[in-house]
Amino acid sequence: MRGKKGSKRVAIMGFNLESNKWSPVVGRVDFHEYLHLVGDEIVTDSDSPNPRALANISGFMHTMDKLMDWTPVPIVLSCGGAAGPADHAFFEEFLAESRQRLEAAMPVDGVYFSEHGAATTTKMFDPDGEFFEMVRKIVGPKVPMVSTLDLHANISERMVETTDILISYLTNPHVDMLERGIEAANAMRELFDGVKTEKAFIRLPLAPPNVTQRTDVGPYADAIKYGQSKVGGQIMNVSILGGFHQGDTPKNGMAFIVTSRGDLKAARALCRDIAERTWKDRQRFVPKLTSLEDCVKLAMDRTRDPTLKPVLIADCADNPGGGGRGNTTWLLDAFHKAGAKGVILGPFFDAPLAAEAHVKGKGAKFKARFNRDETNEYSKKFEADVTVVNLSDGVFIGREGGVGGGRTIELGPTAVLDVNGIQVVVVSQRKQGLDSNHFEAFGVDVAKARTTIVKSRGHFRAGFKHLFKDDQIYEGDLPGLCTPNWANYRFENLPRPIFPLDKDATWQAPNW
Ligand SMILES: [Zn+2]
Structure with missing residues (x-):
């Protein structure tokens, strides 16, 4: 039951960014493109059948509905995904907007945060703690503050001290966001009851x-x-x-x-x-990582021998979910030179190339220039003759069981390009490959591929497990912004x- 007079008023807010120091800085434009909801937009989104916001918010809200009479007081929810540090000016703008909306909505009886917990800004190591502290000062010492966190959060003493309870995900891939939102609602109820x-x-x-x-x-x-x-x-x-x-x-x-x-x-x-x-x-x-040379061998063995089981190679170092650009070409270039066939690769972030393919049209052949506008040192240029296999607006629903299961996923204008036996899913938004729908929504059959390359570090495991067992999955030791090889930083x-x-x-x- 919502909105009854005298019911508990609970503010809902959050700042979500996982900052890789070596990735490009993100600011207002990036957050607004990714997800920036204010006021009632937060409630409308989370009540919709396929919300854009993380499932912990709908888990929290719908459980609160069952537990008590309450009034959601939606403030600001800003998400930048995984990227570089936030531009500090934008973070200050976010704080000011949150402060203004929260002060106007006072008094509240509780605060729920949907927070990632691993943000930095261009001037600050602990913006998550800064945000919690600001809210604590506004609501006072007695109002329960409950936050869910990504399990990749970097925790400061201040984050622990300013909140009543921090609830992190228990799964990686993060398939328990909904459950943690439910847990947060139950914790809020206990805190209201005097715990x-x-x-x-x-x-x-x-x-x-x-x-x-x-x-x-x-x-x-x-x-x-x-x-x-x-x-x-x-x-x-x-x-x-x-x-x-x-x-x-x-x-x-x-x-x-x-x-x-x-x-x-x-x-x-x-x-x-x-x-x-x-x-x-x-x-x-x-x-334990797999070298580029061994990745090529895996693909070439499968090009030649149809009896070998297919493999999936995770391009961990270029995971957009860890701040990677999603467009390094080490595997693409090496596989192309070696003549590997039956390979699929995605999502490859290259908006200008996707746009060009849309202009040329399905079936067109042209010389594709990958990463023509990229300036990042890891996003090397790559040129090859390609055929446009398919085109799409890049909007689809995440596969159930995966991290984005049931949620609306937007990759922007998307083109499937065939590069001499390697089908590359070229997208216009920099996002990781969470599940097989990231290929299948564009007509690329993962079950038929001999070698699948996914721009993801580990979240793909939930959304591809119906196709690949652990012994078919390899983690590449390749250059990139988020390599798991610490010696490279x-x-x-x-x-x-x-x-x-x-x-x-x-x-x-x-x-x-
Ligand atoms: Zn995470």
């Missing part, structure tokens, strides 16, 4: 590359599973955040947050326990030493 939270927070000198942050198998999965086995009773929530280390901030490092129902001792004991176990397990966070702000970058990193559990 006071006590929290413990530990940050380890551990920066696991994203490819070793899987939650189905591996050391991170084990830590999360162990933490979840302890939830219940006095333990309200266990959030373990793998972090996003291409952010290169002093608050990087795997983070453990245990939130209790008023029991600080229990929260601390469990937090220390999980952190100690994970630290002992740290060698398992060293990634010049980090300046990470707390050092940090494992696995520094093999000799040490850690002492806090003496609480």
Whole structure:
């Protein structure tokens, strides 16, 4: 029930950006193109059958509907996806807009944030903490503040201190956004009923590359599973955040947050326990990647031998979901030179090329100049004769079971180009390949391909698992803005030493 007189008024707001220090800065134009909703637009979107905003907001709102009489007070929701740091001027504009709308809507009884947690700006390492602190000052110390977070969030002390509970995703690929929104609503209800939270927070000198942050198998999965086995009773929530280390901030490092129902001792004991176990397990966070040469061999073996099982190569280093440009050409160039066939590649971000293909029309042949306008050092130029196989407006619904399942996905004008046996899905919006619909919506049959290249680090796993088993998936060790190979970066702000970058990193559990 919404909007009844005297019902609890809950502000809904959020800033969502995962900042890769080496990716181009993003500002107002980028956020407004990606998703910028104000006031009632937030409610309208989340109540629609295929919302554009993350599923945690609809999960939160629809659960609140079931739990109590309440009034949503939608403020501002701004999302920039995964990109570079936010232009600080835009972040200040976002803060001012949020402040103005929240102050005008006061009083509120609670605040729900749909926050990513790994933003930086051109002037600031902790805009998420800055935002939470600003809201806390406006609403006062007693109003419950509940935030969901991406599990790649980089946690500051300030983020923990200014909120009542931080609830991070438990899955990577993030297929539990809806559930975490539901959990946030239940937490809000408990806080309204008088529960006071006590929290413990530990940050380890551990920066696991994203490819070793899987939650189905591996050391991170084990830590999360162990933490979840302890939830219940006095333990309200266990959030373990793998972090996003291409952010290169002093608050990087795997983070453990245990939130209790008023029991600080229990929260601390469990937090220390999980952190100690994970630290002992740290060698398992060293990634195993596949070289370019071996990727070519995988594709050529499949070009020649039809009895071999198809493979999927994740171009992790160029993942738009980690700030990559989605248009590096190492694999395309090498496969083209080698004569690989039955290859599909997508989504490849090149708006001018997609536009040119739309002008030329379906069936046209022309010399395609990939990355003609790109300035990023990794987005090398590539030229080849191509045929336009298909054209589309790039709008489709994400495949159920994938990270974008049931949501409207927009890739902008899209063209499928055949590059001598390699079908490239060229898109106009820089987004990662979340599921097989990123090919199939454009008539490219993934089941028939011998080698599939996806511009994604790991989120593709949920949306391609009906086609590829783990032993058919390879993670490329290629150049790019978000390579999981830490040796390729010049980090300046990470707390050092940090494992696995520094093999000799040490850690002492806090003496609480
Ligand atoms: Zn994430």
